[in-house]
Amino acid sequence: MVLQDLGRRINSAVTDLTRSPTLTEKAFDGMIKEICNALMEADVNIRLVTSLRKTIKSSVKLDQLPPHANKKRIIQKAVFDALVDIVNPHQTAYQPKKGKSNVIMFVGLQGAGKTTTCTKLARWYQARGFKTCLVCADTFRAGAFDQLKQNAIKAKIPYYGSLTQTDPVVVARDGVAKFKKERFEIIIVDTSGRHHQEDALFAEMVEIQGAVQPHQTVMVLDASIGQAAEAQSRAFKETADFGAIIITKTDGAAAGGGAISAVAATHTPIVFIGTGEHLLDLERFNPQSFVSKLLGMGDMQGLMELVQSQNLDQKPTMKNISAGKFTVRDMRDQIQNVTKMGPLSKMAGMIPGMGNMMQGMDDEDASLKIKRMIYICDSMTAKELDSDGKIFSEQPTRMVRIARGSGTSVREVEEFLSQQQTMAGVAKSAKGMQANAQKAQGQMRGGNKQQQMAAMQRQMQSMGGGAGGGGMPDMGAMMKMLQGGGGGGGGMPDMSSLMNMMGGMGGMGGGGAGAGRGGRR
Structure with missing residues (x-):
């Protein structure tokens, strides 16, 4: 698919650098050079590539970063923001209005x-x-x-x-x-x-x-x-x-x-x-x-919009996500829904990490991959399906049994469960951020101006620590929650806002197939 190789090369360059035990200026320059070469080979205008190079270099000063700084996150976010800037004209397109021509x-x-x-x-x-x-x-x-x-x-x-x-x-x-x-x-x-x-x-x-x-x-x-x-x-x-x-x-x-x-x-x-x-x-x-x-990190916002347009039954999963949970059954239900929403290779790209698993596959290969995931779920007990997935790391023999029963390999079972754990982590973080927002909302209503500012500052700091070391969450969604639109009063939270938050937290986390459980192979 167009741009797929570009994404793979950029992601590989960033991953290789951030996995290195030492981040040197030479290695950092090498990463930028590889990204720029990939963009030029993809026919991106050379002026844009030059601008991107300068943006990344100016955003990250390795020699000026404090020892405790998360250099991986800083580099990933700089690359992410620079790439977004290329395709973002900072202009808003016309929005059609209902009730008029x-x-x-x-x-x-x-x-x-x-x-x-x-x-x-x-x-x-x-x-x-x-x-x-x-x-x-x-x-x-x-x-x-x-x-x-x-x-x-x-x-x-x-x-x-x-x-x-x-x-x-x-x-x-x-x-x-x-x-x-x-x-x-x-x-x-x-x-x-x-x-x-x-x-x-x-x-x-x-x-x-x-x-x-x-x-x-x-x-x-x-x-x-x-x-x-x-x-x-x-x-x-x-x-x-x-x-x-x-x-x-x-x-x-x-x-x-x-x-x-x-x-x-x-x-x-x-x-x-x-x-x-x-x-x-x-x-x-x-x-x-x-x-x-x-970059293989999914598109939760696009996935949610597509799900809504298909009128699929998402209530059980949404209820779990609002409670900070994402069970194996939820994962299976989402995979089954993917098969109803169009070409599988395209849908898989919207799910964080799954795009990396599907790279290089055509729709026939992707369909087979998805079917094998469903076979894995069909070989699980009700207790396993309704679990948070940790039962498998505590009792690895369950994975062996499931692999045999589904006609798959233990590695495939691990990959599936690893992806489920990644999604569970995102859901848990979303729930925690919602609770923090509601707490901050209460703190900001009372106290003097200095106390209110301190509460706001703590809330902003907590929003920067999303799942997977991701980019900043959707600020519009967070402000809605701070203003009382986040499901206060014990009701169901605004799922559109919640999914936007999840998309933001997926940011530059690189939640690939091995992210959830230490990449056991």
Whole structure:
């Protein structure tokens, strides 16, 4: 998959350095050099790579760190933050509003996957309760309307187009007017692919914009475009002033860094990435989640959002997580749910540590791996499934029995339990942070200003010590808890906030397959 090798190389460089018994300046420079080489080979713009190098160097001064400092965490966080900065334009994309018509116009090069992506996005909003539709304003490419029509019928989405009208401006205007009258909330307009040297097509694009007055113009970029992405995106930005980017075909073998470089070139946020050919292969883009997933640390926020969109029964697991627990049965239930949510290799990447276990596998291999994990669970007793997993380290013969009963190896059983222990640690830390937040909230309500500031300071310090030595937790979620939105009064905590916290705590912990129980092999 695109960028997978990049993530593996960066993660390997950081891990090799932090595992070294002594952290020398020479070894630190070697790590930065390896990261920069990996980025340049992935077609990331050299200016961005140079900037990243300077950022990491300025963030970490090995000779100035106190003896007791956690150098591993400092280095990991510096690399994480620098990578996030590359893909973070610090701009917010347009957010469609329910109850009103939101017109979204697509532009981009021919062959970038606009028509397919239009349907994917319509399907994505449809699954979240929006009334969506499609307008085909591509009258240039033969078969464009037929393609959109077939996709729309498959996704059960209303569409508009014409086989006789050759003026795309008229088609776009009439289609948008029709769907606005019918009170559709998401109206997506597909346009012809064009190159920045085709002046007539660029002029046509501006005319369509003027006719439909889109709330958001989205540029679709092929992940394999390479260094040409910057020039193309600049030309489109100057003409159409698009407000968002969708990167397609990230499941290919191309480098992919060029498309990401377009973010820095145009200061425009990536809103989604296409991860395959199916209608469900579209992921919302978040800089922190993207880098976390890239480095094999999962994407808890993305996973939670996907789970909610699938209407899966998560109540038992959520109840356990709110109590700071994550049992073997919870792990099994989540794995079974993964099989319902799309390509397994993609879903596994959202679970901290499991992406590392799945690296290099195609969906068939990943499916087999997941099935073997379920076989392992099927060979457990009810007592073992409902345990916190520690029973296996206390009685290792249980693992031997389970391996024999499931037709797997003891190593596979250990890997599965190690991942469960990692998740259990995250859940426990989330519960502890929630309790600390509630305690701090009570302290800050009483006492003088000095006492309140001291309580706030202690709370901020505790938030920095998340599970796995991770990055800072989601501050928005923590502030909601401090303000009383964290499930006070004995009720169920805000699970969205809790899962955001868990994603933040996963930060740079590198919670790989051997993290939970000392990596016994």
